[in-house]
Amino acid sequence: MESVYTLVPPxxxxxxxxxxxxxxxxxxxxxxxxVVYKSLSGARGSTFTLSPAGLVIRGDFWGRAxxxxxxxxxxxxxxxxxxxxALAPRRRxxxxxxxxYRSGWWRxxxxxxxxIYVTTTDRVVHVPTTEGYSILLSVSEPERFAAQLRELxxxx
Numbered sequence: 001m002e003s004v005y006t007l008v009p010p011x012x013x014x015x016x017x018x019x020x021x022x023x024x025x026x027x028x029x030x031x032x033x034x035v036v037y038k039s040l041s042g043a044r045g046s047t048f049t050l051s052p053a054g055l056v057i058r059g060d061f062w063g064r065a066x067x068x069x070x071x072x073x074x075x076x077x078x079x080x081x082x083x084x085x086a087l088a089p090r091r092r093x094x095x096x097x098x099x100x101y102r103s104g105w106w107r108x109x110x111x112x113x114x115x116i117y118v119t120t121t122d123r124v125v126h127v128p129t130t131e132g133y134s135i136l137l138s139v140s141e142p143e144r145f146a147a148q149l150r151e152l153x154x155x156x
Contacts, residue, residue: 046117048139050148059117062104072128073153078142081121086110
């Protein structure tokens with residue numbers, strides 16, 4: 001003879017307790033979609049604006065304004081990260097790492113902290129700052145950008 005018994009329901013409202021995991025999964029999924037969307041839009045639409053006030057980076061989560069006084073413009077130069085391997089991004093600390101697009105805070109091969117927006121590695125503008133980090137940018141006209149940066153902030 002076979003007998004089947006059912007579970008005694010817990011006291012209180014079980015429907016509320018059962019919805020908590022569903023809501024958590026939805027929230028995590030929504031955040032994931034937002035992160036991917038923001039990263040992909042940053043990979044296609046990031047801008048770098050130079051003015052007498054400094055450098056304004058607009059893109060994904062890591063954009064910011066950097067005052068001209070913090071930029072070591074005289075040391076700005078165009079580099080090939082394949083040849084200058086010490087400046088190559090190695091370890092992401094807070095950023096995006098997609099194929100063909102890296103942004104955010106990274107550690108370089110030489111151990112230096114860097115804020116990067118890199119899509120290509122052969123012509124990247126390297127800009128040291130007075131704040132203990134460097135900036136690596138894949139800009140559309142790297143030589144012109146570096147020259148304008150040297151004029152804007154001639155301190156080395």
